[in-house]
Amino acid sequence: MAVADPGFDLALAKLTPERIEQVINSVLSQAVAERMKLFLKTCVHCGLCADACHTYLSRNRDPDFAPVAKVRDTLGVMLKKKGRVSPEFMKNAARVAFIECGGCRRCSMYCPFGIDIATMIMTIRRICSLLGMVPQFIQDTTNSHSATSNQMWVQPDDWIDTVMWQEEDAQLEVAGLRIPLDKEGAEVMYSVIAPEPKVMAQLIANIAVLMTVAKVDWTMPSADGWDNSNMAMFSGDLEIMGRIEREHWERALELRVGKMVMGECGHAYRGAVYDGPKWLGWQGPPLPMVHAVELYYDLLREGRIEITDKLTEPVTIQDPCNIVRGRGLHEKLRYVVHALCDNVVEMDPKFEHNYCCAAGGGIINCGAPWKMARLKSIKIKATQLKKTGASLCITPCHNCHHGVVDIIGHYHIDMRTSFLIELIVKQMKIPEGLGV
Amino acid sequence: MSTMVNFVSGPLVWIALVTFVVGTVVRIVLMIRTIKLDKTVLPAMTVKHSLRSIFFWTLPYGSRSMRTRPFFSGLSYLFHLCLLALPLTVMGHAVLWQQAWGIRWWSLPSGVADVMTAVVIFAGGIFLLRRIMSPEVRNVNTWRDYVILVIVLLPFVTGFIAYHQWLDYRTIIILHMVSGAVWLMAIPFTWLQHMFMFFFSRAYMGSEFGAVRNARDW
Amino acid sequence: MTERETERETGREKWNWDVGSRNVADLGKLRAAYTDVHELTVSADGERVAAPVVAEDGSFRVAVNGEVWETELEKAWHLKFTPDDRLTALVRVDDMWTVAVEGELWEQRYPFAWNTKFSADGRTIAVQIKAGMEYSLCINDKPWDRNFLSIRNYALSDDGRRAAALVQVVELVTADTETFAEGTWSVAVDSETWDEKFIGVWAPVISPDGEHVAVQTRTERFAYTIALDGAPWESRYGCVWEPGFRPRGEGLLAPVRTGASWSLAEDGEPLWKTPYVQLWYVRFSPAGERVAAVVATDFGRWTVAVDDRPWGCTFGDVVMAPVFSTDGKRVAAAVRHEGRWTVAVDGEPWSHWFDTVWDPVVGAGRGPVLAKVKNQGAYGLAVDGRVGAQRYEHLWDPTFSPDGDKVLIRGVQSGKYIRRVVLTEELG
Numbered sequence A: 001m002a003v004a005d006p007g008f009d010l011a012l013a014k015l016t017p018e019r020i021e022q023v024i025n026s027v028l029s030q031a032v033a034e035r036m037k038l039f040l041k042t043c044v045h046c047g048l049c050a051d052a053c054h055t056y057l058s059r060n061r062d063p064d065f066a067p068v069a070k071v072r073d074t075l076g077v078m079l080k081k082k083g084r085v086s087p088e089f090m091k092n093a094a095r096v097a098f099i100e101c102g103g104c105r106r107c108s109m110y111c112p113f114g115i116d117i118a119t120m121i122m123t124i125r126r127i128c129s130l131l132g133m134v135p136q137f138i139q140d141t142t143n144s145h146s147a148t149s150n151q152m153w154v155q156p157d158d159w160i161d162t163v164m165w166q167e168e169d170a171q172l173e174v175a176g177l178r179i180p181l182d183k184e185g186a187e188v189m190y191s192v193i194a195p196e197p198k199v200m201a202q203l204i205a206n207i208a209v210l211m212t213v214a215k216v217d218w219t220m221p222s223a224d225g226w227d228n229s230n231m232a233m234f235s236g237d238l239e240i241m242g243r244i245e246r247e248h249w250e251r252a253l254e255l256r257v258g259k260m261v262m263g264e265c266g267h268a269y270r271g272a273v274y275d276g277p278k279w280l281g282w283q284g285p286p287l288p289m290v291h292a293v294e295l296y297y298d299l300l301r302e303g304r305i306e307i308t309d310k311l312t313e314p315v316t317i318q319d320p321c322n323i324v325r326g327r328g329l330h331e332k333l334r335y336v337v338h339a340l341c342d343n344v345v346e347m348d349p350k351f352e353h354n355y356c357c358a359a360g361g362g363i364i365n366c367g368a369p370w371k372m373a374r375l376k377s378i379k380i381k382a383t384q385l386k387k388t389g390a391s392l393c394i395t396p397c398h399n400c401h402h403g404v405v406d407i408i409g410h411y412h413i414d415m416r417t418s419f420l421i422e423l424i425v426k427q428m429k430i431p432e433g434l435g436v
Numbered sequence B: 001m002s003t004m005v006n007f008v009s010g011p012l013v014w015i016a017l018v019t020f021v022v023g024t025v026v027r028i029v030l031m032i033r034t035i036k037l038d039k040t041v042l043p044a045m046t047v048k049h050s051l052r053s054i055f056f057w058t059l060p061y062g063s064r065s066m067r068t069r070p071f072f073s074g075l076s077y078l079f080h081l082c083l084l085a086l087p088l089t090v091m092g093h094a095v096l097w098q099q100a101w102g103i104r105w106w107s108l109p110s111g112v113a114d115v116m117t118a119v120v121i122f123a124g125g126i127f128l129l130r131r132i133m134s135p136e137v138r139n140v141n142t143w144r145d146y147v148i149l150v151i152v153l154l155p156f157v158t159g160f161i162a163y164h165q166w167l168d169y170r171t172i173i174i175l176h177m178v179s180g181a182v183w184l185m186a187i188p189f190t191w192l193q194h195m196f197m198f199f200f201s202r203a204y205m206g207s208e209f210g211a212v213r214n215a216r217d218w
Numbered sequence C: 001m002t003e004r005e006t007e008r009e010t011g012r013e014k015w016n017w018d019v020g021s022r023n024v025a026d027l028g029k030l031r032a033a034y035t036d037v038h039e040l041t042v043s044a045d046g047e048r049v050a051a052p053v054v055a056e057d058g059s060f061r062v063a064v065n066g067e068v069w070e071t072e073l074e075k076a077w078h079l080k081f082t083p084d085d086r087l088t089a090l091v092r093v094d095d096m097w098t099v100a101v102e103g104e105l106w107e108q109r110y111p112f113a114w115n116t117k118f119s120a121d122g123r124t125i126a127v128q129i130k131a132g133m134e135y136s137l138c139i140n141d142k143p144w145d146r147n148f149l150s151i152r153n154y155a156l157s158d159d160g161r162r163a164a165a166l167v168q169v170v171e172l173v174t175a176d177t178e179t180f181a182e183g184t185w186s187v188a189v190d191s192e193t194w195d196e197k198f199i200g201v202w203a204p205v206i207s208p209d210g211e212h213v214a215v216q217t218r219t220e221r222f223a224y225t226i227a228l229d230g231a232p233w234e235s236r237y238g239c240v241w242e243p244g245f246r247p248r249g250e251g252l253l254a255p256v257r258t259g260a261s262w263s264l265a266e267d268g269e270p271l272w273k274t275p276y277v278q279l280w281y282v283r284f285s286p287a288g289e290r291v292a293a294v295v296a297t298d299f300g301r302w303t304v305a306v307d308d309r310p311w312g313c314t315f316g317d318v319v320m321a322p323v324f325s326t327d328g329k330r331v332a333a334a335v336r337h338e339g340r341w342t343v344a345v346d347g348e349p350w351s352h353w354f355d356t357v358w359d360p361v362v363g364a365g366r367g368p369v370l371a372k373v374k375n376q377g378a379y380g381l382a383v384d385g386r387v388g389a390q391r392y393e394h395l396w397d398p399t400f401s402p403d404g405d406k407v408l409i410r411g412v413q414s415g416k417y418i419r420r421v422v423l424t425e426e427l428g
């Protein structure tokens, strides 16, 4: 368990008990924390939430990984001791909060009282963040958000250049294809996460193909705000979280687009629809926001795209927490997948009850030092995947995608992963007029 | 001894009832105040999703969580049913109600009440065992939790003994009344407050899932 | 805002204000002649419409009123008219980027150039550039004499003499969170950097007289403030948003967050008293005596506050930046509530709501408030909330004549770009 993370170890050296006490008490006196205390008073210590958590199930039912135990060992102790805890204690609390809970909210569906464990864990992350006790890699990502507003230190020219380059590339497949930048009054503003221009640029070309074929009036912003990911939300840096969500929405509002469409990413969706607006004072997003799954669903339903090839191999579906438990998109997701695949083998359990991938919630962004811990904590997903016998797992979320890739690698499962858009552009009919 | 009986069946009952009612009201008022501190909570709550969540979580086997452990859920359901029904409908209580306030009350046939009491005690025993045996539960339980469970069960155990006239009836009745009073008073001050918090926390989560996130929480 | 404002100041009296409608360019012809015609841009005086056009071989040109620039380009985008109505474009030739002004390319060429900005009179044109692996600004075809590790954004003074950029001054290796926390960003004014380094800097603004530069800064991980000419205010806040200089005089205002609420500060001291759930988009009346801002009076309740007095009505979705009338007497803003947009003027929303509404144009006196609106895909001009019979496939913001008696409308109808001047009293 002794993983060296400079983010923790440097903070450990600097922290004093006084500072810890002060920060904990200032956070715990705030409104959110008051609500958390109510929850703690309601908890009957029945342990029913244990079976809900993939970390508990994956770690041979180690009782310390039960959601209620994680909260007791962190927030519970802080409250009991009124913030008088040691730096070592904080280090362990940070490990639990950043690595052993991704805030997937599954446990809240198994606790008979719906106790909000995930929000409590996020409260601990906030405390850790104020104390500077944050895993180095996710802190670096947050720093990138602070400096560049995107997640991966992408320079402003790199973004525009990549979009143009993908536009040119995709024009080789579809005639007259455009990625209109900064188009005022467009029906849709499409937004991506920084790993797309950085390492998966093909996904931008793919969406351009789809938008062109489906004749969607769309645009992307050339200025900062194009990245919808938000690791600050997970690292506990709420000020930066709010700042980048504001910038993100500002782009859409300035252009007066009809709605925002979010690429296949779950946490980004969450940040733009819930956490960001809430911190900024909006009750919901200021403009309608849909996830890519909803866009695909609408386009298929309205017959704006036609799938001509269907996969026959056994295919399974990972339900991303933030768009299924967090948005109820599982039925639409099924509709899209069934349009693309003939042989769908469901995971058990599925829909809102599916297990998290253990990459989301910022965990994968805590980087290499924690990879083994993360993979250990997600054995249950490996078992679940194996049982489907599928050769392809559809992952309509960047975190799930990476998470599942790591799982099938580590547990030697004979399976590939794919975003929906990759299948759609391959299996979609390109109308006569658009062929090259 | 009779002053003792007078006290526990008179003033103590009052003290217990008043503590229970006032304690509960104060708890609820404080909770609503706390919730209002965070301006984002109430606007996000809807009656529809609150009731939906409460419905599925009070319906027997209404949630997947319950279905994954049929025995425990069934037992808990019976436990609560009996536990809530008994104090109001036990014949012995009805007699007392009538003596004190002249209220006529419907009461359970004593045989049925007796079986229900046995169910509560049995279920409580299983719960106690589970708390001790199950690692994930034991891990988060302290002496407080065991004491609370004992507090919950004592009136049923003593009532049961009294009904069957085992042991010294007077002593047992006094014990019963004292434990009954403790039972009532413990509710607002321990996790037994889940009795009313259940409805609020479910309403909150039901709205968070349903109204805000368009998903089911059961 | 400054751009919109200045757009209207520049030489408006010299424009053609003869009442009538003129067909300036037939876009259909252009579409027939080229494989693709990209987004249109029109000049402030409405006399010219421009668009990048793509020929069959994939080469780009810029078309203005149907005529194309001679230069063949590999790419052209981001067409913008300067306030003095010169057409600029970002263009690529021989795999290098530069600025084209009225078809003339700058001599300087770069691996990348973007984010064009103009001075108020339009005589100064600036862009961000990538030079080698470093970043700088190029102003009127002259690069700054210094490059930086990165430049995130910049501002140009109204007179065009000065430029201020957000610059990265300390190199960071991957995941070096410690160095980052010590401050790696600063501000370069005319390529000279401030001594102070910050964790973060955002949205530079230059005072109207061009003398002062202010930015939002992050001085510690959880402490923010405003820095003026390199010196941070003494007060620290939980967060801040973009500052604004009073149009006349010295005052520097900024929204600041203390605890969980926002208020408005001037020169580091509290200015407004009311705590708001949110406060941003601070705007001044032209003479500078009145201040308006978008505020949330409660969670999810948005409105405009003028001198710390919020309007009586609030809106659920969003309130856009307030717009003062030219005489500073009225304030209007585009608002969205329950999925529909309209304009609210001095706290009164129009009675009609639309799919989309752009920022209102507010003249002096009691004249009407105008806004470009969109309903079911068609654009129209709303006059005090009512849309006349004319529908457009495309529309740009309307402009009042200097005396306010006439309005210039620039729009596309039946595939033709039309310039129309109407009497204000006959609108609607």
Ligand code: HEM
Binding pocket: B008, B009, B013, B016, B086, B087, B090, B091, B092, B093, B096, B110, B113, B114, B115, B117, B118, B155, B156, B159, B160, B161, B162, B163, B173, B176, B177, B178, B179, B180, B181, B183, B184
């Ligand atoms: C505090 C005031 C209370 C008084 C004065 C009181 C009194 C009595 C009396 C006189 C009996 C009848 C015994 C018999 O049949 O001979 C009885 C039975 C019983 N009481 Fe209470 N009680 C009190 C509180 C409670 C509470 C709080 C509970 C439950 C939570 C409770 C549960 C029972 C049960 C279950 C029985 C019936 C046992 C059986 O039939 O097997 N009592 N009580």
Ligand code: HEM
Binding pocket: A044, A046, A112, A113, B073, B076, B077, B080, B083, B127, B128, B131, B149, B152, B187, B192, B194, B195, B196, B198
């Ligand atoms: C309407 C009122 C009540 C509701 C909705 C309710 C609901 C629940 C729920 C959902 C649980 C969680 C675990 C399970 O299913 O066993 C629970 C546990 C429990 N409740 Fe209640 N309850 C209520 C009233 C009470 C009262 C009045 C008492 C006793 C004073 C009580 C005693 C207990 C105990 C002892 C447990 C723990 C069971 C264990 O050890 O797992 N409940 N209750």
Ligand code: SF4
Binding pocket: A052, A053, A054, A055, A066, A067, A070, A100, A101, A102, A103, A104, A105, A106, A107, A108, A117, A118, A121, A356
């Ligand atoms: S990882 Fe998910 S199930 Fe486990 S404690 Fe966190 S929120 Fe609950």
Ligand code: SF4
Binding pocket: A042, A043, A044, A045, A046, A047, A048, A049, A050, A067, A068, A110, A111, A112, A113, A114, A115
């Ligand atoms: S299921 Fe809920 S009440 Fe039971 S221990 Fe877990 S958090 Fe507490």
